Amino acid sequence: MSAAGASMSAASASRIGVVARNTPGATMMRARSRCAASASTRAARSQRLGGKDKKGRVDVTKSTRARSAPGEGSGATAEASSSTDGDAAAPGTSSAGSSSHATRTRAIKNGEFFIPSMPPAQMEEQFLTGTNAERAHWFPVAFAAGLDETTMIPFDLFNVPWVMFRDADGNAGCIKDECAHRACPLSLGKLVNGKAQCPYHGWEYTTGGECVKMPSIKKMLPGVYVDAAPVVERDGFLYLWAGKWEPGIEDEVLAKTPRRSLAPPQGFTPMAEVTVDIPMEAEEVLSRLMAPGGRTSRTATVSFDVVDAKRISDSVFPKIVANVLRGLRKPVPRTATFLPACVLDSTVGLEDGPGDWNVHQMHVVLPARPGRCRLLFRLSVDFVAVPEIARAIGGEVWANLAQMVLKEQLEGVRASGVDDVERYQEWKVSVSGDFD
Incomplete structure (x- = not known):
């Protein structure tokens, strides 16, 4: 594996399922679990690349690869002399781009959104999952209400670690969750202006x-840049x-x-928004969510980690009340629609x-990395x-x-009836190969 691949894999493998908060305690807890893994990976990578210096220490000092902005010359690699530990950028860090792409995309601002120049x-490509056709979509990756001016939301998409946050004007942005210097996850840090x-x-x-x-x-x-996405x-x-984003x-x-x-449809109000890693x-x-043909028996237990800035308490009372509410009426599927590339819209x-009581459900299933996905679930009601x-x-x-x-929905018995499997299967066939 290349140095870039080791850097990306280390950050991805050590991620934990929480939203980054701008609090010292939370930062220290995440730092202990993730930076230790990054440090050991850097040492192993350096042994493969450069061996040891005269004192027997692993030599990891290399030059920082910098992207040149328009008008800044050829952007040849520059030496970065650190005043704190003597180290410069990690060798081959994928976060720092090469000088061969000097042109940026144009900044886009209208009444609805702002996308900065990048x-x-x-x-x-060898470290990405999915095909080009699969990635060439807009993916709903987080609930907007969960991202305030003090919050960073880390997540993986197609095996790439990202972190989302708001700028000083409140506009949401997303960059790769790796520092260009030492590939440390930026989500372990904090927001400053x-x-x-x-x-x-x-x-x-x-x-x-x-x-x-x-x-x-x-x-x-x-x-010097890290990768960013609109x-x-x-x-x-x-x-x-998640697809290509380049000038023109x-x-x-x-x-x-x-x-x-x-x-939510007219007449429905969101009552809960839950994010889980599965x-x-x-x-x-x-x-499983579409349950083609229904299920007549329970499947294997599905465990998931709740990802939320406001953690649900361990109080028993809310769980008891929720369980009582769950058993009051019989759920009957009404509609189900698959929306490319990862959304299941349904009504129960x-x-x-x-009375006529109905629940609207929105499932967003994101391909995070091999063997894992992130699911966003919004529950709305009309009663x-x-x-x-x-x-x-x-x-x-x-x-x-x-x-x-x-x-x-993931485990239990499901009645046969409403689903949208055919549309989903047609879409999967359409993106199974690259058509770029």
Whole structure:
């Protein structure tokens, strides 16, 4: 494996299922579990690449690869002399691009969203999962309500670690979750005036991926970037474009933003938004949710880790209330629609009671990395009189209810009936090969 691959794999393998918060305690806990793994991987990588110095220490000092912005010359590799530990950039770090791509995409700003200017991505194809056709979509990767000015949301998509945050003006952006200096996950750091600060040496990055502060370096290196991806915020989701993003195709990509709204239908109000990481392939999870032909017996237990900035407490009372609510009526599938590339939109009727009660469900299943996926689940209802008060008083009850429903959908007996398997299978065939 190349140095770039080792760097990306180390960051991906050591990720944990929590949303990064700007608090010292949370940062220290994540740093212990992830930076230790990154350090050992760097040492092993350096032994493969450079051997040892005269004192028997592993030699990891290499030059930083810097991207040149337009008008900054050829952008030849520059030596980075660290004033804190004598080390410069990690060899072959995939986060720092080469000088062969000097042209940036244009900044895009309208009444709906803002996408900063950024150089073309330097992703190495051999480490990506999925085909080009699969990745060439806008993916809803996070709930917008969960991203405030103090929060960073780390996630993996097609085997690439990303981190999402808001700039000083509140615009959401997304960059690769690896510092260009030592590949330390940026999500372990904090936000400083709308910039992601690496916890290792304090390098700071904009939502366009540009490094604008290097306190560990004697002389600021211009034109150093990490990969960035365009983000659009709508319908309560943050969408990320996972395909190619380079100068000249901006209008073509923006034209592919989803035309169908993912907002709840008229008359429905969101009561719970839950994000979980599941140790299963995204395709298998989607198959279980659609339950082609139904299931007559329970499947194997599906474990998942809840990913949420506001962790649900261990209080028994909300779970008891949620369980009672779950057993009041009989769920009957009404509609189910698959929306490329990873969304299942469905409606369930609640029968055996007075009135016409319905639940709207939105499942987003993201291919994170081999053997793992992330699932975003939003539960909306049309039978709560004052939903704002219901959420304020019983927020944990609804969150627990959503988790119970999700677990039952993944494991339990399913009645045959409404599904949209045919459309999903047609889409899978259409993206099974590369057509670029």
